[in-house]
Amino acid sequence: MTKDLFAALEPSVELAPGLVLARGFFDGSAQRLLADEIAALASVSPWYRPRMPRSGKPFSVEMTNCGTLGWVSDIGGYRYQPLHPVTGEPWRPIPALALRAWGVFSAYPLPPQACLVNFYGAEARMGLHQDADEGDFSAPVVSISLGDEALFRYGGQNRSDPTRSVRLRSGDVIVLGGPSRRAFHGVDRIFPGTSELLQGGGRINLTLRRVTGRGQ
Numbered sequence: 001m002t003k004d005l006f007a008a009l010e011p012s013v014e015l016a017p018g019l020v021l022a023r024g025f026f027d028g029s030a031q032r033l034l035a036d037e038i039a040a041l042a043s044v045s046p047w048y049r050p051r052m053p054r055s056g057k058p059f060s061v062e063m064t065n066c067g068t069l070g071w072v073s074d075i076g077g078y079r080y081q082p083l084h085p086v087t088g089e090p091w092r093p094i095p096a097l098a099l100r101a102w103g104v105f106s107a108y109p110l111p112p113q114a115c116l117v118n119f120y121g122a123e124a125r126m127g128l129h130q131d132a133d134e135g136d137f138s139a140p141v142v143s144i145s146l147g148d149e150a151l152f153r154y155g156g157q158n159r160s161d162p163t164r165s166v167r168l169r170s171g172d173v174i175v176l177g178g179p180s181r182r183a184f185h186g187v188d189r190i191f192p193g194t195s196e197l198l199q200g201g202g203r204i205n206l207t208l209r210r211v212t213g214r215g216q
Ligand SMILES: O=C(O)CCC(=O)C(=O)O
Pocket: 116, 118, 126, 131, 143, 150, 152, 185, 186, 187, 205, 207
């Protein structure tokens, strides 16, 4: 499997300082394995629809997590927590294939603690935001795309900075590190029917994160 995985690897492109796109990092068989692992984990840590802090407005994406901590959002705010907000059970371990991407791209000595898993149906999107709820910005965020293609928008450290867009495909990995660790980013739309990986269509995105600093 290792050989297959790396056979598909194209050179990474630095879209902006610290913002790296590794096209096709996961080949078809690795994508299949990872999608099956996500389906298995979602059967015990089910998808739920988070809500915006204060307004309580539902997200258009559904979420679950794996790892020791999961990112959740509800009327009370954003936070990381060790238990699924609906079942009250601990999150499942992060799949080994996802950890492999962290090992290749993070340049960080410790494993990720959190892996947020987003599901985008045909109409789902994610507004421009920063990943800023973590205690250590020296670790990057490593993001894996599976299923339908997505229009990913990225900008600078300020919401008003100019943005550019790139179309992400199944198997691509994006790394938000260094000067781009807190770059604004979001998903404007997905392109239904562009992948047959997920039964019923849609897109899954996994983001691997370090939540606490090295000494914590
Ligand atoms: O779906 C994506 O590609 C990005 C997801 C994201 O930015 C997040 O979950 O914080």
